[in-house]
Amino acid sequence: MTHTLQLExxxxxxxxxxxxxxxxxxxxxxxxxxxxxxxxxLAADDPLEKFIGALNSRGSDWADRHxxxxxxxxxxxxxxxxxxxxxxxAKR
Numbered sequence: 001m002t003h004t005l006q007l008e009x010x011x012x013x014x015x016x017x018x019x020x021x022x023x024x025x026x027x028x029x030x031x032x033x034x035x036x037x038x039x040x041x042l043a044a045d046d047p048l049e050k051f052i053g054a055l056n057s058r059g060s061d062w063a064d065r066h067x068x069x070x071x072x073x074x075x076x077x078x079x080x081x082x083x084x085x086x087x088x089x090a091k092r
Contacts (some may be wrong), residue, residue: 017031
């Protein structure tokens, strides 16, 4: 079964799609369908998806600032146990 999907895309997305479709010698609609199918498959096969929401991220900006959080060294104030209570700082 197939379905018809009509999309409005920004000019820069459309321009890029048309340019790549010309390079591949295919219609833009065909290339867009392939890209959408690949993205859908990648999202369905995400091995980390089962962990989404499983951990307390200490705020709502984790997705935007994950590099910052992964690089920062936790202080005693930032170190928490899994129950949300302050944990003892790690010994050095």
